[in-house]
Amino acid sequence: MARVGVFVCFCGANIADFIDVPAVVEEAKKVKEVKVSVLYKYMCSDPGQQMIRDAIIQNRLTSVVVAACSPRMHEKTFRKALSDAGMNPYLLEVANIREHSSWVHQKDKKAATEKANDLIRMAIAKSIANEQLHEISVPVTKRALVIGGGIAGIQAALDIADARIPVTLVEKSPSIGGRMAQLDETFPTLDCSQCILTPKMVDVASHPYIELIPYAEVIELDGYVGNYKAKIKKKASYVNFDTCTGCGACTQKCPVKVPNEFNMNIDKRKAIYTPFPQAVPNKPVIDAEHCTMLLKGKCGICAKVCEKGSIDYKMVDEVIEREIGAVVVATGYDLWDPKPYEEYGVGRYKDIITSLEFERMVSASGPTNGVPLRPSDGKVPKNVVFIKCIGSRDEAKGIEYCSKICCMYTAKHAILLHHKVHDSHAYIFYMDIRAAGKGYEEFVKRAQVETAATYLRGRVSKIYKKGDKLMVRGEDAQIGQVVEVEADLVVLATAVIAPHENPALARLLGISYDKYGYLSEAHPKLRPVETAKAGIFLAGCTQAPKDIPDTVAQASACAAKVCGLFAGDTLKKDPMISTISNEFCSGCLNCVKVCPYQAIVTEEIPLGHGSKELRTVAKINEGVCQGCGSCVAICRSMAISLAGFTDPQIINEIVAI
Amino acid sequence: MNKLTYFPGCSAHGTSEEFDHTLKLVMKTLDVQMEEIPDWNCCGATSAHVMTENLALALPMRNLVLAEKLENKTMGIACASCYSRMKVTKKHLDEHPDLAHKINTTIIDEGEYKGDIDVKSMLQYCFEEIGPEVIKSKVTKPLTGLKVACYYGCLLTRPKDVTHFDSPEYPMSMDILMEALGAKAMEFDFKTECCGASFSISNTDVVESLSGKILEVAKESGAHMIVVACPLCQSNLDMRQPDIERHTGQKFALPVMYFTQLMALAFGFPEKELKLPKHIVPVQEALSHIGEIEPTPEKVKKTKKAVEAESEVE
């Protein structure tokens, strides 16, 4: 026989003024299971809670109903009171007589009182069917996996590792550094990108808690928060990193030249190469698509010149496994290919380049030693036109969104151009100048005033050739005139886009991505670094375009999330999740289909008692289930029940009125 | 033998007789039987859609209805303006079946509109249905040495969602056809800039300024002549060229020929079939470049580049 205690709160005057509380208390006593029914001014106060604790012990209660404010407010408080009295906290039910009655029926005390009676009766009935529940604890593997070795991945890995949590950092290219390594100077301070990045890269390589796996990709992720298992494919580098000293003899002697992707294909690298001089790890890899030894079996020069014998042409891809507890995804961004701008003659005119190509040219260590040159004739340009929003904010040819960083880097380019070629002039076609950030507007002003860059408000409509010049035509909307600029070089500020591998990666990780391919955060405002899948976090441009400060901030936020997750030895989880009865599950597996979290897995059990034949039934993965109840409502054989919202509980509530 | 329903357009019987004539010659060589739509009428370009709504749809629709009665389901149109009107109308009618039904029943007597005809410009027909390979195979007198600037005008490739043909900004189909004939198609930036056709009578100074710019850029490209696929473009660029030269003080001397004229020439028809005297700007000088064997340094460079692109061994 159930023994229920009912505790009705006055909430000062909030409830008592509009509900006849003593009558409610008396009404509750009429239910035969109710052993004690009392009222108090503030149930949530210490004496109020003490009253509950005492009553539980004195009356040997089997469940407790508190009639007060919304359970969204104080459910946790009262649950704690129950456990303090040695009772299972989930035997509590809250009747919401404040938000649902006294506050909304202030003009009709009788009706509000009646409603309160019903709400309490329902809560009593439900509480009778309540079961003891226990917090689920999930073991946790304290190792984080960071995917991507750009500034976001580097920052996240360092911050996590500094908290003495082991990190595995996987980078797909031979060196970490990412896009930031390609930049010359950074806005708004114009400090050299390499100078601030390379120390961090070296830290990664030497950090005792970081395991760096370059030239590798994550190919599989199983499990759930705290208990993931990742498979990582290490691509064959054909160089034994353990013995290689990075002396560089092989790259010098290699006879095969290949366009250098690090320098945007402006110059050449060798078939055995390190992407750039400050690469980490500073060990070369062989590009299997171009190496004549690997393709045709001829050459072998690198092996001959290597004193350490580190070259191994027979090396194959290797798959390694790591057990991890959390994942930080930091795969960065790609740049949009401006080919659709046919009216500009993109692809036909060599002197139209992209911003990143310009960035490499003005970089002191770049292919042109820091001087921008016209690709067509190698001359130094005088008039340079920068066109913003190439692909950005262009539904017709590119993408709808603003790429966020182009306004700033174009201003930077104008300044850098002026630094490198003093008698040059920058013309910038823009639609809006978006300089929201610390020191950003001041930086744009610097471009406009100090370097006297000419800002023209309008989208360029046409570029055509006249002699060796490019004629750039656009409207200057400020004066309402169509203008043409005679340009030596045109630089297109191409849009930031999501890496094309993102959708495949998202499927592999079991997280969602938006229509552009950016990985989706759990909530756009309040959970910007989490994904819908617990234990997977996002850092940097893989979530949306952002500049370096924002990227670093988000990476550090990821690190904080990971450290928080790993703070205890186990992860605690709300026990209000589904369970499936093997006995009744008929194995139709429709629940697997509707579960939004892939929390339902299958299990083989004997067909009958002791029989050899097997049948498949569904099984809840406790670590993953979030307790929505979708599966419960579609389960025809009533094999699934959701703790806290079971069928008997809800029937009791319905019948109680 | 291929069959083709043919809509010549008003100018085929006037200003652009040479287009019509050479088109028929060329199509015969290419084994295409052209059947002119009986009792066709003006499509209304460019005035009907400027001034009216229903009539602008009804005029081309009548032609479509008449064409649907013929057995063949592909319609070829010589004039770019007519082509555009016909395509726009067909798209609009197909997207708004209620409107199509209303106009069909209240204005047009000739029968029911079904919308089952495929409308193509003659350039599109040559490029897509016949193909440069077949055209190349018919060439008996290649146009080697002739440099041409291919001018498409606004309406052959635009708007893209109406024409579904080639690029609206930098089309290449005519260039490829010209290359198939042996001529050299020059890089030309103003392929699809407007010549001002709809103002060719009412607002001639606009036409002169727009066409002047096109001629200037074509000259800059190094071409001997401009090749067109539209009668309005031809008359604007050709007939008004002396005036433009006078007003701007530049000398162009760029003859403007239809692509079919050059096809006819390459297929071996005698020059008199081209009706060259109809041209205001003399053609002979430009045609004399045919047969000039040009040193082609670019070709050598190209092969070297190709090698570079793959991988190069020192």
Added chain:
Amino acid sequence: METEVKKAQGTMVSAENPDITAPADWQPVIMGILCNWCSYAGSDLTGTSRIQYPPNIRIIRVPCSSRVDPWFIIKSLQTAADGVLISGCHPGDCHYISGNYYARRRFLVTKKLLNFIGYHENRVQFSWVSAAEGPKFAKVVAKVTEDIKQLGPLHRYKKENF
């Protein structure tokens, strides 16, 4: 005819069965089933904003509208309720990603089946109320209450033993 006479006298007559009547001051009971994250939070907001609405609704909290099995509705109508209101998150806002989309399909079929079998279609109503839509919740409840008052008492099986 008889029904109209009764109605004219102020007696409430059931839309489904003219033999079932109630006195003029009869108040319906409405079962409200709300999802925890949007509609329940929205109804709390109605409370904190002190927006007044008719007191006929009795609220059951479920985690998500997808937890609502059609028998919740059937059982409610079969027992005490004269009407049912079910409310969840707006499409696309579901806390559990897609729960309300599945629920929406079931709701439509259930509503039509109930109507076919002899329940007035206004007896069962659905709404999307977000956590920010306190005023909307009050409006929805007022509308549903008014609709059900119009339909009169349902208590066909009230005397049955459950």
Added chain:
Amino acid sequence: MDHSKQIQEIASRLFAENKIDYFVGYRQNSFDDTQVPFLITDPAEIPKLVFTERSVFNLSNYLKPDHTKRKRVGLVVKGCDSRALNLMLTESQVKRENVYIIGICCEGVLNEKGEKAQNCVECVMPDPVVYDEILGTASGKREYIVNADIKELAQKALTERADYFENIFENCIRCNACRHSCPLCYCAKCCIDQETSTLYHGANTSSAGMHALMTWSLHLAGRCVDCRNCEKACPSHLPLHLLHKQNEMVIYENFQQHLAGMEKDDRGAFYKYSLSDPDDFIL
């Protein structure tokens, strides 16, 4: 429509090649011209197998629960039966490799009055959708027709409808024959079982039958193939098809013309959704 000979031949072949452990078909009833399902394990009984327009029952029912996980079965199915079988396959109730399906292009079966049955008149798919061997000539998918009884009832006033259903469903004796005859009701526990339905919809009350059957019909919504095994099995002759056809109609009209069991791997209308599903009934 008489495929008796062909079915007998196939059955003997299957037994001879040891491809099946038993065969499910139809046999003539001894006392009138109706037929009953017939399960044989002995090839000697093959000559008794018949198939005519009197072969009304849906034999897919004889594969549940989990029969094919133990034995290999030969089975005769008509269009609607095969749709049910298709769903059973999708819902992993039948092991495909253990069932040999003889699909019949159905020309419609007769009701007890000797007329063409209503579900055959309104049939959308007379041809089998899953089979190993097909008999007869396929006639293709037909247009969906709204059930005649539904149309008629929908015309009536609400009070009349309420009255009708209340009276007719009072006759439900809670015997569960409907559930046992349905090939798609293979659950170990069901909402109309005595034990559960007492909890969910009350025991021994006049309304319990109707409300339990409503819940049951919603479990079959988007899955019911209109074979009417349940109706044939019902000792109280309840018009159970009304519930199923009503749900089928709503689903067909609102959810991309969905029909149960037509395609492989289609789990039914309640196990998927479209962003553009009707929203106008929601406040």
Added chain:
Amino acid sequence: MITLGLQDQNTFLEAVNKKSGANVLECYQCGKCVSTCPVSGYMDFPPREIMQMIKLGLKEETMMANSMWFCLTCSACSGRCPREIDIPAVMEAIRHLAIEENYRSDNKKVKEIRKFHDIFLDMVKRYGRNYELRMMAEFNIRTRNLFKDMHLAPKALLKGKITIGHESTKSAKAIQKMYKLAGKLEKGEK
């Protein structure tokens, strides 16, 4: 100065959107159309400004502008518009609205352009097809500019560029009927 906020509802914008099938509100004033348009230099207000005027509901100013009469419908602007607005359709819509509501610009060029179109349609009405020389001549007579382009005529005639004679089509009768019916239909719609 223009005072805004006097209208409750921008009916002009609604009318233009409805007639054109485009959504003028999508315009974000990038100006690509202006530098694309071959005749924007001749317009009182280039396309970008017209779009903004429609958004502001400046009906009188828009209707009296010459912009839509100068539009060549070459579709270059819409092909390049980053928001894919069908600008020629918008121009056509305001042109048709101007005709319907009888806005007449005093601009000489606009008058000439309208006259030309009238003559053209007249020609098609009479013969079912159009004949350039006759049209040219008629245009010059009606605009009282007898000698315009006359220097071209002899040359063109001589070269057979323009023919004098013309064929009357069988269709002429049918076309005349179409004109009548189309006119009626348009009136009926209002």
